[in-house]
Amino acid sequence: MSVRSDRQRELARQALKAEAQCLQALNHIPAAQSILDTPQLRRAQTRGLMVERIPDALAAAEVFARDDASLRKHLNLARAAWSDAEGLRWQMVGEVEGLIRQRAGKIARTSRLEIEDLVQEGRLGALRAARRYDPDAQNFTTYAQWWIRAAMTRSVDVEGRLVRLPGGLVEQQRQLNRIIVDIVASGETVTDERLSQLSGIEPERVKLIRSQSRPVSLDVSPGSSDSGDEGVPLGMMLADEHTPDPEQEAITAAMMAQVEELLAGLPPRTREAVMLYYGLGDEPPLTLSALGKRMNLSRERVRQIINQAVQTIRPRLGVSVRPPSRTYRPPPRPSVPSRKPRRIIKPVRQRRLTIQERLAALLQEPEDTEETER
Numbered sequence: 001m002s003v004r005s006d007r008q009r010e011l012a013r014q015a016l017k018a019e020a021q022c023l024q025a026l027n028h029i030p031a032a033q034s035i036l037d038t039p040q041l042r043r044a045q046t047r048g049l050m051v052e053r054i055p056d057a058l059a060a061a062e063v064f065a066r067d068d069a070s071l072r073k074h075l076n077l078a079r080a081a082w083s084d085a086e087g088l089r090w091q092m093v094g095e096v097e098g099l100i101r102q103r104a105g106k107i108a109r110t111s112r113l114e115i116e117d118l119v120q121e122g123r124l125g126a127l128r129a130a131r132r133y134d135p136d137a138q139n140f141t142t143y144a145q146w147w148i149r150a151a152m153t154r155s156v157d158v159e160g161r162l163v164r165l166p167g168g169l170v171e172q173q174r175q176l177n178r179i180i181v182d183i184v185a186s187g188e189t190v191t192d193e194r195l196s197q198l199s200g201i202e203p204e205r206v207k208l209i210r211s212q213s214r215p216v217s218l219d220v221s222p223g224s225s226d227s228g229d230e231g232v233p234l235g236m237m238l239a240d241e242h243t244p245d246p247e248q249e250a251i252t253a254a255m256m257a258q259v260e261e262l263l264a265g266l267p268p269r270t271r272e273a274v275m276l277y278y279g280l281g282d283e284p285p286l287t288l289s290a291l292g293k294r295m296n297l298s299r300e301r302v303r304q305i306i307n308q309a310v311q312t313i314r315p316r317l318g319v320s321v322r323p324p325s326r327t328y329r330p331p332p333r334p335s336v337p338s339r340k341p342r343r344i345i346k347p348v349r350q351r352r353l354t355i356q357e358r359l360a361a362l363l364q365e366p367e368d369t370e371e372t373e374r
Helices: 003-026 030-036 047-052 054-064 069-095 097-108 115-132 140-159 167-186 192-199 203-211 246-263 268-278 288-295 299-317 355-363
Strands: none
Touching: 003 030, 003 054, 003 069, 003 140, 030 054, 047 054, 047 115, 054 069, 069 097, 069 115, 069 140, 097 115, 097 140, 115 140, 167 192, 167 203, 192 203, 246 268, 268 288, 268 299, 288 299
16 A cells, blocks of 8 residues: 555545534534434435535534524534544545546547636545545545546536536437447447437437537638638628628619609609608608698598609609509499308408518509508
């Protein structure tokens, strides 16, 4: 047995003695004793989980001892003993610092976390190992390896992804990756059915797990030196769906220039009525009633002004003008009324027209139908 192992075992024994003194002092405080005596789950009856309750017991004892001066002595003894125990355990963590950095260097090569972050997580894992370590069982370095690796791996799963996945899904993902390596090494074809057969996971879940690929940052450059795109972020290569199409903007600008040229020869009031009715400005299109209230005119007078303006504009474009029908003639009703109940048709809310549709409605040739208010 090496000198280092002997030193680690001696530190662990001293930490256990300090921990026992802390528990003995907390037994005199009812609030702390109630926390320590809480029955544990059947699957969690371990000494390590009992040790994790000591900080909560100390916090409860501090609140309880504020009103009772006789308990402060036991509280101070418990604090000092627990501080000594934690200090000795941190010394045990320092004994495996080299192992922590070695493991962190291996994991940092394939993860997004920095090596110092992994080292810190490894130290916390080693501290948990020190709280559960039995000096009479095995060497501390051998016992702490699993806890260090587990803490780093859990940190990579939680913090090393842009989108966090459930822990169970990550474990199944690792299991499938190991099976895929074995299948490829044997020369077989990797299929969802084969993975489901070897792993015991349902085929639908296997398909879901394999579809959860790792997110890619938009700041990463996917190009290479051969393609000439090196240094260009991926976000600069993706199309922006919210940016207007340049071709449509050019068409709209040309149509607006043509309409402005046609409206330039109209009187100011007529030009304003046409612009507001078709929504050619910054405001949405107005109905005849709303436009009449705004211009202090009747609805019929506004309709006449707009009709005259359209009849003046369209001949300039070479479009024939057909006078719209002013009267509405409903279709004849059937002679025999239908016995079926009339179905009430709810009015459909029309979508807002785009600027291209408004310009097209102004410039197109009118049909021979009655004019209704939009």
